[in-house]
Amino acid sequence: MTSYTDKGEKPERGRFVKFHHITFWVGNAKQAAVFYCDKMGFEPLAYKGLETGCREVVCHVLRQDKIFFAFESALNPGNEEIGEHLMKHGDAVKDIAFQVEDCDFLVQKAKERGAVIVKEPWVEQDGFGKVKFAVVKTYGDTTHTFIEYLGPYKGLFLPGYKEPLFKDPSLSKLPPSCLRFIDHIVGNQPDNKMEPVSDWYQKCLLFHRFWSIDDTQLHTQYSSLRSIVVTNYEETIKMPINEPAQGKKKSQIQEYVDYNGGAGVQHIALNTSDIIKAVINLKNRGMEFLAAPDSYYSSLREKLKTAKIKVKEDINKLQELKILVDFDDKGYLLQIFTKPVQDRPTLFLEVIQRHNHFGFGAGNFQSLFEAIEKDQDARGNLTVLTPDAQPKAFY
Numbered sequence: 001m002t003s004y005t006d007k008g009e010k011p012e013r014g015r016f017v018k019f020h021h022i023t024f025w026v027g028n029a030k031q032a033a034v035f036y037c038d039k040m041g042f043e044p045l046a047y048k049g050l051e052t053g054c055r056e057v058v059c060h061v062l063r064q065d066k067i068f069f070a071f072e073s074a075l076n077p078g079n080e081e082i083g084e085h086l087m088k089h090g091d092a093v094k095d096i097a098f099q100v101e102d103c104d105f106l107v108q109k110a111k112e113r114g115a116v117i118v119k120e121p122w123v124e125q126d127g128f129g130k131v132k133f134a135v136v137k138t139y140g141d142t143t144h145t146f147i148e149y150l151g152p153y154k155g156l157f158l159p160g161y162k163e164p165l166f167k168d169p170s171l172s173k174l175p176p177s178c179l180r181f182i183d184h185i186v187g188n189q190p191d192n193k194m195e196p197v198s199d200w201y202q203k204c205l206l207f208h209r210f211w212s213i214d215d216t217q218l219h220t221q222y223s224s225l226r227s228i229v230v231t232n233y234e235e236t237i238k239m240p241i242n243e244p245a246q247g248k249k250k251s252q253i254q255e256y257v258d259y260n261g262g263a264g265v266q267h268i269a270l271n272t273s274d275i276i277k278a279v280i281n282l283k284n285r286g287m288e289f290l291a292a293p294d295s296y297y298s299s300l301r302e303k304l305k306t307a308k309i310k311v312k313e314d315i316n317k318l319q320e321l322k323i324l325v326d327f328d329d330k331g332y333l334l335q336i337f338t339k340p341v342q343d344r345p346t347l348f349l350e351v352i353q354r355h356n357h358f359g360f361g362a363g364n365f366q367s368l369f370e371a372i373e374k375d376q377d378a379r380g381n382l383t384v385l386t387p388d389a390q391p392k393a394f395y
Contacts, residue, residue, distance in 0.1 A: 004209045007233055011206050014102035014109070016232035019182040020147045021061070021068035021157075022268065023095040025085050029073035032091060033060035035341070036069060037168065039287050040349070041177025044164035046157035050075065051165060057082070060164070061157050066181040067270060068157070085141060090344040093265035095135070095143045096185055098237060103148035106205075107134045115204040118143055128155030136204075139187050139197045139241075140263030175281035183269040183352050184229070184238035184360070188256045190263060194243035197263070198228040201239065207232055213362050214245075225253050229360060240360060242266065255381050259344045267337070267348045275334045275353035276313060279321045282351070288339040290375070291322040292364075300325055312355070326363040331356030335364065345379060 026032040036042045042062035049058035056079070059072045072094070074082040085094065100106055103121050111117050116137040123132050130150040135143050147158070155161065189197055201207040211229040229240045244253035256266050272278040283289070297319040304311060308329045311318075318325060323336045334353045341347055352361075 004211065006208065007235075008206070008208050010233055014106040015100065015234070016106075016205070016207075016237055017099040017101060017234075018236045019185070020097040020099040020145075021070055022093055022182070022185070022265075023059075023070045023072055023097065023145075024091065025082055025089075025094040026071050026073055026091040027086055029058050029060050029071040032071045033062055034168075036062055036071075037171055038174070039285050040064070040282065041174070041179060041285065042067075042069060043171060044167050046161035047164045048161050052160065052162045054160065059161075061161060064177065064179050067179060088261040089141065089264060090260075090346065091342045092260065092347060093142065093185075093268075095145050096138075096265070097145040097147055100146045100148050103132045103134050103146045106146060107136070109206075110136055110204045113204045115200075121146075123150065124159040126155060126159040128159070129153035131159055138200070139189060139193070140260075142187070142264055175284055177282055177285070178272045178274050178278040179270040179351065180273060181271050183271040183350075183354075184240055185268050186240045186242060186266045188253050188260070188263060188266040189241060189243045190257050191244050191254075193263065194226055194228055194241050198230050198241045201230040201241075205232070207237075207239070210235065210238060211240075211358075211360060225251060227360070250376075250381060252376060255376055256346055260346045265347060267350050269335075269350040269352050272351055272353050275323060275336070275351055276317055276321065278351055278353075279323060279336055283321075289322060290337045290339060292324055294319065296324070309355075324361065324364040326357070326359060326361045328357065328359070333357040333359065333361060335361050339375065345376070345381065 024032065033044065037044065042064045044060065045063040045068070046061040047059070048054045056075055057072050058075055059070050061068060061070045085092070107117060107121055118135040118137050121132055121134040123130060125131070129152060131153055132148040132150055134146045136146065138144050156163065187197065198209065202209070207230040209228060210231040212227060214226045225242050226245050227240050227242045229238055231238045242253055244251040244257070257263065279289070297315065301315060307327060309327050309332055311325060311327070311332055313334065318334065321336070323334050326333050326335070332355050336351050338349045341349060
């Protein structure tokens, strides 16, 4: 496990401010939005569709504190772009949008360094203000939209969006999910693609390496992974990039790549300041989480006896809720992972709370992997790898 302190040179111009929102391409945006409202505690924020004059796509935008999710579907038969994406990936993250300063400069520099520009900068405006956009291709079929506010924007979300058509009155009666902001977004890559992708972020967006781990440190008896975390100069946007490593059986990274049809967003980590309350309430709303075995907590108690930090939360309560703990000499984090949020074993969510700890739960990866492998086995996907690394059914 390696942490990096060298940010490199501060970019001459332009700035990546923060995550702005995540766009999902789904088969039925209305129903997907309802799931995230009911189960994850989001609320409808804005809408774009036939009723607002948008004839091609519909978009339901949800908000929870500083987290914004947008769910888009095609309105008309024959929309090849969205249709092919759904056929290949299923419901999936299509775009990770960043709020930026000096969009034109960032796009020009990215283009000079070899980035594929999907859409050159353009401006949209309505009665609430003016916003500049551009779209850049990243790993797999995923894109990044750059969003620059050209003065204060006073609308609900972005130009062209209106009030939601309907707000479910039952949502206010459900327990709050206490999720605050996007902590990090993880992208899974096929084998040997992690380094090129992390290099792309460093070269084209001037991100730098923040943290990394390899398969000698991160493995179970069956599978392993490698990971590099890249971040912007201000370190407000964190993007772990994972790839599978050779093991006895197919890793959960490879399972993701197989079912996603290539690289894509594996999970979104959502930060909370009260993970115990958040998880209790999310479970009461019907969210399913992976469960670490009780032996994990026996081992944790032993390790904490000699640790330089003290975990404030009740370990018995963390065990009851199956929340994981990772720590170093300066602090600790608490985390838990949902099961996949669609039928394909691809995208899932993480809930994370940090106490002066800026890692990504490396100490928990083995327990997480073992919990995922248990689910993989139930799906029939914990398969033996043959000498040429091709999956072979395991009976």
